[in-house]
Amino acid sequence: xxxxxxALIGKGLATFSMFGSGIGEGYLIGKALEAMGRNxxxxxxxxxxMIIGVALAESTAIYALVAFFLI
Amino acid sequence: xxxxxxxxGIIRDIxxxxxxxxxxxxxxxxxxxxxxxxxxxxxFIVLALVVAGTFKLRPxxxxxxxxxxxEQVVGLVDQxxxxxxxxxxxxxxxxxxxxxxxxxxLISIIPGLTEITLNGAPIFxxxxxxxxxxxxxxxxxxxxxxxxxxxxWGLLGHLGKFFRFREVYQGFRQGxxxxxxxxxxxxxxxxxxxxxxxxxxxxxLRLFGNMYAGQVLMIIIFGALxxxxxxxxxxxxxFVGILQAMVFSALVAAYYMLAIKPTSDxxxxxxxxxxxxxxxxxxxxA
Amino acid sequence: MNILEILxxxxxxxxxxxxxxxxxLIIFVLLKYFxxxxxxxxxxxxxxxxxxxxxxxxxxxTALQMAEQxxxxxxxxxxxxxxxxxxxxxxxxxxxxxxTEITARERAEALVKKADKEIARSKKxxxxxxxxxxxxxxxxxxxxxxxxELTPRKSREFADRALNMMRK
Numbered sequence: 189x190x191x192x193x194x195a196l197i198g199k200g201l202a203t204f205s206m207f208g209s210g211i212g213e214g215y216l217i218g219k220a221l222e223a224m225g226r227n228x229x230x231x232x233x234x235x236x237x238m239i240i241g242v243a244l245a246e247s248t249a250i251y252a253l254v255a256f257f258l259i
Numbered sequence: 260x261x262x263x264x265x266x267x268g269i270i271r272d273i274x275x276x277x278x279x280x281x282x283x284x285x286x287x288x289x290x291x292x293x294x295x296x297x298x299x300x301x302x303f304i305v306l307a308l309v310v311a312g313t314f315k316l317r318p319x320x321x322x323x324x325x326x327x328x329x330e331q332v333v334g335l336v337d338q339x340x341x342x343x344x345x346x347x348x349x350x351x352x353x354x355x356x357x358x359x360x361x362x363x364x365l366i367s368i369i370p371g372l373t374e375i376t377l378n379g380a381p382i383f384x385x386x387x388x389x390x391x392x393x394x395x396x397x398x399x400x401x402x403x404x405x406x407x408x409x410x411x412w413g414l415l416g417h418l419g420k421f422f423r424f425r426e427v428y429q430g431f432r433q434g435x436x437x438x439x440x441x442x443x444x445x446x447x448x449x450x451x452x453x454x455x456x457x458x459x460x461x462x463x464l465r466l467f468g469n470m471y472a473g474q475v476l477m478i479i480i481f482g483a484l485x486x487x488x489x490x491x492x493x494x495x496x497x498f499v500g501i502l503q504a505m506v507f508s509a510l511v512a513a514y515y516m517l518a519i520k521p522t523s524d525x526x527x528x529x530x531x532x533x534x535x536x537x538x539x540x541x542x543x544x545a
Numbered sequence: 546m547n548i549l550e551i552l553x554x555x556x557x558x559x560x561x562x563x564x565x566x567x568x569x570l571i572i573f574v575l576l577k578y579f580x581x582x583x584x585x586x587x588x589x590x591x592x593x594x595x596x597x598x599x600x601x602x603x604x605x606x607t608a609l610q611m612a613e614q615x616x617x618x619x620x621x622x623x624x625x626x627x628x629x630x631x632x633x634x635x636x637x638x639x640x641x642x643x644x645t646e647i648t649a650r651e652r653a654e655a656l657v658k659k660a661d662k663e664i665a666r667s668k669k670x671x672x673x674x675x676x677x678x679x680x681x682x683x684x685x686x687x688x689x690x691x692x693x694e695l696t697p698r699k700s701r702e703f704a705d706r707a708l709n710m711m712r713k
Contacts, residue, residue, distance in 0.1 A: 236338060243506040247461065250468030257276060258554050277556025290561045296568040303572055307579035314587040316594055329584050351577040359572050386565065390555045395566030460552075467555070 198259045205252035212245040269485040274474050278389045279380035291382055292389040299362050299386070332357050335505065339512040349515055352403070356396070357508040363387045364470055364500030368493065387503075388470040390463065397462035400511045401455060408518040423448040462510060469503045676708065683707035 220238035224231050278290035310325060318326065332354045333346070340346040367373050367385035375382050386392040409417040419425060423445045430441025473496045480489050549557065684700050 233338065236335070239502060240506055240509050243465075243502055247465040247468070250465055250472065251461075253472050254464055254468050254555060258551065275556070276554075277558070278561065287560055287564070288558070289564070290558075293561065293564050293568065296565060296572070300568065300572055300575065303575050303580070307575055310580050311583045314583055316587075316591050326584065326588065329581070329588070351581055352573065354581055355573040355576040358576060359569060389561075389565070390552065390557050391562040392565040392569075394552070394557060395562035396569055398562070399566045399569070 195259050199256050202252045202256040202259065206249050209245055209249035209252075212248070213242050216241050216245055267484050267486060268482045270482045271478050273478055274384075274388070274471070276390070276471070278384055278391065281377055281380060281382060290389070290391070291380065291384045292386045292392055295366060295383045295386050296363070296392070298383065299359065299366065302362060303359075328358070329354075332508075335509065336512055339509055340516055345516065345519070349512060352400075353508045353512050356400070356511060357504050360387060360466070360504035360507055361501055363392070364504055365497060367474065368497065368500075385470060385474065387466055388474050390467045393467040394459070394463040396507075397459045397466075400462070401459045401514070404511070404514050404518045405455070407515065411518070411520045421448050421452050458514060462507060466503055466507055469499055473499060676711075679707060679711060680704040 217238060220234055220241075223234050227234075278292045280288040280290050281294060282289055306325075309321075313319070313322070315322065333350060335357070336346045336350050336353050337343070340349070363386040366383070367388070372383050373381050373385075405417070408420070412420070423441070427438070427441045427445050430444075431438035473492075477489065477492060477496065480492055683703055687700075687703050
């Protein structure tokens with residue numbers, strides 16, 4: 189019973205990693221938009237790289253999700 | 260009121276993490292994801308027949324669509340490698356990974372496909388929502404990249420990336436301070452071995468996590484409200500499916516570029532490109 | 546807890562992973578040799594075709610331009626030639642015209658001359674005839690008056706005298 193409770197608490201804690209990925213993604217997209225504003229010619233390239241970067245940042249949250257299922 | 264809303268939801272069991280084994284051939288288990296890959300193979304056989312059989316110089320609409328996807332993938336690889344030669348060299352594998360992953364990610368969207376069951380287990384399941392598929396793919400990719408690295412640098416050169424004895428020796432010949440820096444580099448090099456394993460695991464987990472989470476969230480949303488809202492999540496799933504396929508293939512291409520020998524002409528060309536870009540910016544600002 | 550055990554918790558199973566990888570490799574070979582290669586070849590072929598078509602179009606355009614220039618040149622030549630022909634024809638005509646005029650005048654002159662000659666000749670003949678008749682007349686009248694036959698010497702004397710009188 190206690191072990192199960194601890195597991196549930198652990199699951200809850202694992203979701204906290206979403207904070208980091210949220211902050212990271214926000215920062216990334218903000219910077220990308222800034223870059224696009226400065227250099228609209230490079231919009232396409234920046235957008236593709238931003239998307240890849242966002243996906244990378246999101247993978248942190250995904251690891252947490254996997255951990256969530258593992259616990 | 261509460262009862263009414265409860266009726267709007269369709270509550271189902273959350274998909275288990277591991278794929279279900281449908282049957283086994285000589286003790287070799289055939290999971291439902293494997294069967295789905297066979298289905299995808301069938302789709303690609305049809306595609307190959309169509310492409311090889313009906314290619315015309317004056318394209319039909321379908322052919323334009325196929326060619327558009329092809330050009331997109333070529334552009335993606337070009338953007339990552341920044342080099343025509345290498346992008347031509349690795350295009351088949353990167354393109355195959357991309358197309359395969361897109362189809363694999365999106366196949367569970369076909370309505371009713373995942374509802375076909377045998378002995379209570381669904382026969383078809385999105386291959387990438389299974390850790391085995393993604394892990395196998397990532398492992399294969401990283402092993403292939405290591406083989407390419409060995410071919411490019413030679414076996415000793417490749418091992419020298421991880422065991423930096425030569426750098427330590429050269430560092431100590433230069434002096435004490437650079438020697439210790441080289442010693443730290445030596446341990447970092449040892450860590451790169453773990454880095455190779457981490458590459459596999461992170462590639463596999465990222466794809467698997469995204470796809471599996473998409474499916475689980477779909478089921479949860481269905482449980483809460485089975486109308487209207489899931490369609491938004493479905494659209495999101497399509498987007499994420501294509502995006503994750505892109506990320507996976509882009510990362511494999513990037514790992515490849517890191518592994519190969521940086522040729523001098525490529526470096527100079529890149530440098531030249533940067534210089535012209537800077538000059539161009541200066542002109543624009545002025 | 547080793548890594549395989551942890552991964553096993555999320556459904557990792559060596560045989561399945563291997564099977565899926567092998568299946569992917571099959572798909573890769575399929576895509577590489579039966580989709581990407583024909584596509585690349587086809588697109589390349591089309592690119593070549595388009596390039597050729599564009600080249601052909603440019604060459605056709607230049608050929609057209611050249612043909613047009615040639616046409617212009619021919620027309621100009623033809624015009625010049627026509628002008629020359631017209632000029633020569635005019636000249637010829639003028640020549641012809643003036644030639645006929647001259648010949649006509651010449652002929653007229655010749656005619657006039659001939660006529661003059663004729664007139665002169667007939668006048669002379671008439672004169673000589675007249676003279677002969679006059680001489681005869683004088684001789685016969687003198688014979689009738691004198692009632693004697695004149696000797697040729699005397700008749701000539703009379704004739705001369707009569708002629709001199711007539712001339713006066």
